[in-house]
Amino acid sequence: MPELPEVQTIVDDLAAAGLVGRRIASCEVLWHNTVRPLSPTEFHHRIIGLRFASLARRGKYILFGLESKPASTGEGPQGAGAAQSLQLLAHLRMTGQFSLVSAEEAPDPHNRAVFTLDDGRQLRFHDTRKFGRLILAEDPERITGRLGPEPLDPSFSVENFYAALRRHKRRIKALLLDQHFLAGLGNIYCDEALYISGIHPLRKSDSISAKEADLLLATIREVLTAALKNRGTSLGDGETNYISDGRRGENGRALQVYGRKGQKCARCGSSIEKIYVAQRGSHFCPSCQPLKPNNPVSPARSGVDPGE
DNA sequence: AATACAGCCTGGACGC
DNA sequence: TGCGTCCAGGCTGTAT
8 A cells, every 4th residue: 555655666667767857759548547647548648748857755645747859869957948837746655666677578468558758668667456546637736735744855844743733632542644744654654653652543633732743743753764764565465565666665674553453552461452443444552642732651652751 | 533434356255 | 276356556536
């Protein structure tokens, strides 16, 4: 399940593989809804001949900057006048993956869009469950502008986070999953961060103390940073891998509650429970994450004072 | 304002 | 073995 660390890993891999600068020689849309609301024909028509000019991530979106001007082969900022007219926004949802392979490579039945590049390689969008989306946007801000702050952005302060929590009365799990509140967290890292912070997923956000908010934001950052180092989480033996070059993310081992229903909490030995919050399976330890704040059970991170 | 739920999808796990 | 059923989940749109 691609969340911030997985999406960032893909962006980094695609950049390292030299996608930027390549021109789209041809494009084939194999599942019409992937490029909705455009038709495959219209999508093809608008993207053909454009050059990948930049690569970035915002929340769980991959942002491919596209330029119409042909690549200048020389060094230097020669293409200064090229208008960055269009962006391709990719959202992987549940099972989306990108790969950058030789056009000779055997096609996969789950490929939903294939971009053949001017160097003979293909950028392939693979998506088993067909939830993923490729959006061509002239004003990507209309989409990305609605996203909440980036949790790893150092300018996003704990004061801002705490104030934002207090503005809502929602269950903390539902709020953290809301991309308009905070961009990039998904079910896995949300469960992990709440567990490590000792916060029950059903706690109302305005019941979170300043101290807890401090711990929670620090924990979210730790969890995401660790996952980034591990190239994200690839779950299950047979599960298809989102990693662009076929390598698996190694973060699965680090998960402490996600997918561990019925197993023992590593900290206290209680049985991990699973409930549904905001229609998502939510894993937590009932004794380490009490519903009531100010419970004497201390949070997981060592060296943290359990509260006032 | 917050929540619930259907819809979008397929493959794997499960029970019989 | 093979079938049917359920479940997983991010996000949007609609209803409550």
